[in-house]
Amino acid sequence: LITRVHPDKGGDAAQFARIQRAYDVLSDDAKRASYDATGTFEKTVEEELLDEFGGGVFRDKLKQEEARKETLAEALVKTETNKESHSSGFEAWMRARGQENAKPYGVDDIIEQFGVSKGSYNEVILPKIRAYQANVTSLREHPTRSIAIVSEPIPATLEWGEVLVNVRVAPINPADIRRSAEPDGSSAAGSLPLPHIAGSDAIATVVKVGAGVKSLNEGDWVIPYKPNMGTWRSLAVWKEK
Structure with missing residues (x-):
């Protein structure tokens, strides 16, 4: 419905603003409780300003921007969670291998495997x-x-x-x-x-x-x-x- 009456698609700006207002009230628990009790709702200063410009079109754009930010934030949280999960899994795998297998690869190991170049020590x-x-x-x-x-x-x-x-x-x-x-x-x-x-x-x-x-x-x-x-x-x- 809201896409059909959107002003960008040739819809009525006033009707679009009323639908948007109804959605805002019904989706907010505090506003809906106030509306159910009094039959009216109060606009904030920010909401009044958004409704005045372009018949509420800017309110719609603000909602889209907020939704985009929420989606981005969720993606970042999910990515960070996956990183932590991968790190935890790697650490658990290292612990499962045992301390004897977690021995660091040092200079002595390199010398034992590849030897030492002649001339770098006194024979x-x-x-x-x-x-x-x-x-x-x-x-x-x-x-x-x-x-x-x-x-x-x-x-x-x-x-x-x-x-x-x-x-x-x-x-x-x-x-x-x-x-x-x-x-x-x-x-x-x-x-x-x-x-x-x-x-x-x-x-x-x-x-x-x-x-x-x-x-x-x-x-x-x-x-x-x-x-x-x-x-x-x-x-x-x-x-x-």
């Missing part, structure tokens, strides 16, 4: 000596003929995170013998290039520590942290981790 110089080692030279012969005792010079320096160890005890296990003579190369040792140093178990002492080593000191006792590290030797350079 530890090692003496020019040779170490004995048992090399696996073949995987197709009897163990007595597939392993050779040789001597090789140790590395000239210790790089970042490396230690020089003296192997004190290296047992000869049946598994080591079997791995050193697998004709089909089906074992883990079978995938190692030839020649490679035999042995997986040992007890050693730290002789020298390189730059970046934090948990080991000279004289500490250590054991290999993974198989096939080549423990049948007198001296070895291993990573701290």
